[in-house]
Amino acid sequence: METRTEISSLGEFGLIKRINEGVSTQLPDTVKGIGDDAAVIDNGEDFGLLSSDFFLEGVHFDLTFFPLKHLGYKVIAAAVSDIAAMNGIPRQVIVNVALSNRFSVEAVDELYLGIKTACRDFNVDLTGGDTASSRTGLLISVSVLGRVKKDRIAYRNTAKPNDLLCVSGDLGGAYLGLQLLEREKQVFLVNPQMQPELDGKDYVIQRQLRPEARMDVVYELEEAGVIPTAMIDVSDGLASDLLHLCAQSGVGAVIFEDRLPIDDQSFLAASELNIGAITAALNGGEDYELLFTVSQSDYEKIRNNPKITFIGYMTDNKEEVVLHTKSDNRVPVTAQGWSNV
Amino acid sequence: METRTEISSLGEFGLIKRINEGVSTQLPDTVKGIGDDAAVIDNGEDFGLLSSDFFLEGVHFDLTFFPLKHLGYKVIAAAVSDIAAMNGIPRQVIVNVALSNRFSVEAVDELYLGIKTACRDFNVDLTGGDTASSRTGLLISVSVLGRVKKDRIAYRNTAKPNDLLCVSGDLGGAYLGLQLLEREKQVFLVNPQMQPELDGKDYVIQRQLRPEARMDVVYELEEAGVIPTAMIDVSDGLASDLLHLCAQSGVGAVIFEDRLPIDDQSFLAASELNIGAITAALNGGEDYELLFTVSQSDYEKIRNNPKITFIGYMTDNKEEVVLHTKSDNRVPVTAQGWSNV
Structure with missing residues (x-):
C-alpha cells in the first residue's frame, strides 16, 4: 500500500523545505x-x-x-x-x-x-x-x-550581530482592517439592512484594501547613503518574517515591545475587536512594510526619518529571537505559516 | 442598473484585447x-x-x-x-x-x-x-x-511577404493523444476492469503527456547561421498561432495541406478517432513546436534538417491566410481560443 502523508503534517514551511531539498x-x-x-x-x-x-x-x-x-x-x-x-x-x-x-x-x-x-x-x-x-x-x-545595483542589494541572510533592527511604517493595521471587514460581513449576513460601522477606521481598512509597497523608503535609504545589511518585507507578519531573517542570517534578535510602531487607529481597532495590538503587530500579515538591519555606524543617517522605527537589535545567539516586554520579561517570538485546510 | 457583459461574448482574444487597451x-x-x-x-x-x-x-x-x-x-x-x-x-x-x-x-x-x-x-x-x-x-x-543575443531575437510581428514558413517536428499529436486518453477514461468509468487500449499509441500519448520544448531547433538554427524573420510556438494550434503571426506582422500566408508534417501514429489515431488528421494538425494545441519564417536566401541552410518542414510562404495580402488543399482549393484558416464556460 502506498504511503500517504498529509501536507498538514508538514505545514507551509515544512512543505517548502521539502520541495527545496536537493534543489541547487x-x-x-x-x-x-x-x-x-x-x-x-x-x-x-x-x-x-x-x-x-x-x-x-x-x-x-x-x-x-x-x-x-x-x-x-x-x-x-x-x-x-x-x-x-x-x-x-x-x-x-x-x-x-x-x-x-x-x-x-x-x-x-x-x-x-x-x-x-x-x-x-x-x-x-x-x-x-x-x-x-x-x-x-x-x-x-x-x-x-x-x-x-550590485553594490546595493540587500539579502535576508546577511544580518550581523549588533546590527540594529528597523521597520518602516507601522504594523498590524492590515490584519486589524481585515478583522473589521470580516466582522461587518457577518453582521451583514445576519441583517442586510445594517450599515457597516467603519467610521474612523479608514486607516486600518485602507491598510488591508489598498496597501502600499515602500518604494519611498528604498529611495530614502539610498539618499541617506545607507545600504541595509539585510532586509525582508513584512508580508507574513513581523514575527514570521523576523524569524526568517534571523534563521537565514544565523543570528538572534531582541525586539522591544514598547518600540513596535502601531498606529492609534490600530490600537482602537484592536481594543474594539478584543485583539492585543502587540499580537496584531507581531502576527498580523500583509502590512508590506520593510524590516531591515543596519550597521550601528549607519543609524545616525536614518534616525530622524519619521518613516523608520528602531525596534531592536541582532545578537550572536541564533537560538534566541525574543520580545523584550514592557514589564522587562523576555518571551520567545513564534510564528506560523498557512496550514493546508 | 449596472451593465453586465458576459466574458463569453468577447471570447479569449476579445478579452485579451480589451485588457490590453490603453496599456503602453x-x-x-x-x-x-x-x-x-x-x-x-x-x-x-x-x-x-x-x-x-x-x-x-x-x-x-x-x-x-x-x-x-x-x-x-x-x-x-x-x-x-x-x-x-x-x-x-x-x-x-x-x-x-x-x-x-x-x-x-x-x-x-x-x-x-x-x-x-x-x-x-x-x-x-x-x-x-x-x-x-x-x-x-x-x-x-x-x-x-x-x-x-540582441541580434538573434525573433519576434512575432516581423515576418515579411515572400518569407518561407517552416515548422519543427510534427503537428496534431498532442491533441490526438489527449482524445485517446479521454476515450480511455470514459471506457474506464463505464467498466473499471477494462485495460486501456494504448498499444502502438505511445508516440501520441507522449506528445500529450510529456512534450518537449524545441531548444534543439533553436540551437541548430544558430549553428546553421539562420535567424528566423519571425517565430511563435505552436501552443494553441497551427491555425491560431499562424493567424497571430500574420496579424501581428501585417502579412498573409499560404500553407499547403500536403506539406503539413503529421506522424504516422497521428494518422492512425486520427482515423481510429474519426478526426481528420489535418484538422488535428491545424487546430489541436499543445504540440509546442516552433512555427517560424525565414528569408528565402536562408532556406538552403536548413532544408536538409529533418526536424524542419517547409509548409508555406507569406504574402502581402494580410486579409488572406489560406490552406492550399490537395485538391487545389484554397480555404481560409480559422481559429478560436478558449471560451469562458
Whole structure:
C-alpha cells in the first residue's frame, strides 16, 4: 500500500523545505535561487530580481468585501514589495488571471483599473500575462522583474550581530482592517439592512484594501547613503518574517515591545475587536512594510526619518529571537505559516 | 442598473484585447511588452525574456489520466517553449503551486520530480516559487526568464511577404493523444476492469503527456547561421498561432495541406478517432513546436534538417491566410481560443 502523508503534517514551511531539498542552481548568472524575496540574476551591469506570487479567491481574498479595483492595486503592490525587500527597483510585471463565468467584462475592467493604477503609481510596465477560464472564482498570479545595483542589494541572510533592527511604517493595521471587514460581513449576513460601522477606521481598512509597497523608503535609504545589511518585507507578519531573517542570517534578535510602531487607529481597532495590538503587530500579515538591519555606524543617517522605527537589535545567539516586554520579561517570538485546510 | 457583459461574448482574444487597451510601456528597458511569447527587457549586454503561464486542474489538465510527474515536466517544457519562440535560451524558472488537501506530500514529491527533471533536461535553474493552499485542486503558475543575443531575437510581428514558413517536428499529436486518453477514461468509468487500449499509441500519448520544448531547433538554427524573420510556438494550434503571426506582422500566408508534417501514429489515431488528421494538425494545441519564417536566401541552410518542414510562404495580402488543399482549393484558416464556460 502506498504511503500517504498529509501536507498538514508538514505545514507551509515544512512543505517548502521539502520541495527545496536537493534543489541547487547550476547557471553562472543565477546569483541567488530559492530562499529570498526574489531570485537574483546577474545581468552584467546590474542584478535582475524575479519574484512571483499567487492571489486566490477564498484563500487570499474575499470578494464580498474586497473591491476588485483595490484587489488589482494590492496584487501589484505586493509584487513590488518583494523587489523593495531586495533594495531594488521594480520594472516589469506580468499578471496571469483566471476567471469563472461569475465574472463580467465590467468586473475584469475594475480589476485591471486597479492593476494599471498601481503600475503607474509604482512606475512599472505591465508587459503581459496569461488569461484562462477558471472553475472556481478568481485566480491571480503576479510575476515581477526588478533591478538593483550590485553594490546595493540587500539579502535576508546577511544580518550581523549588533546590527540594529528597523521597520518602516507601522504594523498590524492590515490584519486589524481585515478583522473589521470580516466582522461587518457577518453582521451583514445576519441583517442586510445594517450599515457597516467603519467610521474612523479608514486607516486600518485602507491598510488591508489598498496597501502600499515602500518604494519611498528604498529611495530614502539610498539618499541617506545607507545600504541595509539585510532586509525582508513584512508580508507574513513581523514575527514570521523576523524569524526568517534571523534563521537565514544565523543570528538572534531582541525586539522591544514598547518600540513596535502601531498606529492609534490600530490600537482602537484592536481594543474594539478584543485583539492585543502587540499580537496584531507581531502576527498580523500583509502590512508590506520593510524590516531591515543596519550597521550601528549607519543609524545616525536614518534616525530622524519619521518613516523608520528602531525596534531592536541582532545578537550572536541564533537560538534566541525574543520580545523584550514592557514589564522587562523576555518571551520567545513564534510564528506560523498557512496550514493546508 | 449596472451593465453586465458576459466574458463569453468577447471570447479569449476579445478579452485579451480589451485588457490590453490603453496599456503602453514607459520604461526605457522595456523593449517589448504585451503581444509576443515573452516580454523583452534590455539588460545592456543582451535581452532578457520574461513569460508566465497558468496550468489549472480541470481546465488545462485532468489528473485522472495525467501523472503528476509528467505534469511537472510539461509545465516547465511549456514555459521553456515560450523562450524558444523568441529564439532565446531559458535560464531561470519560478513555479507557484497551490494545493487542496486532496494532495498528499507524496503527490507533491511526484510533481516536483517532474519539475526538477525538466529543469535539468532544459538546463534551467528552479529559483523560487510561492506555495498556497487551494480550495479547488491543483493550480500552477510558471514564470520563466530567458536570454537572447540582441541580434538573434525573433519576434512575432516581423515576418515579411515572400518569407518561407517552416515548422519543427510534427503537428496534431498532442491533441490526438489527449482524445485517446479521454476515450480511455470514459471506457474506464463505464467498466473499471477494462485495460486501456494504448498499444502502438505511445508516440501520441507522449506528445500529450510529456512534450518537449524545441531548444534543439533553436540551437541548430544558430549553428546553421539562420535567424528566423519571425517565430511563435505552436501552443494553441497551427491555425491560431499562424493567424497571430500574420496579424501581428501585417502579412498573409499560404500553407499547403500536403506539406503539413503529421506522424504516422497521428494518422492512425486520427482515423481510429474519426478526426481528420489535418484538422488535428491545424487546430489541436499543445504540440509546442516552433512555427517560424525565414528569408528565402536562408532556406538552403536548413532544408536538409529533418526536424524542419517547409509548409508555406507569406504574402502581402494580410486579409488572406489560406490552406492550399490537395485538391487545389484554397480555404481560409480559422481559429478560436478558449471560451469562458
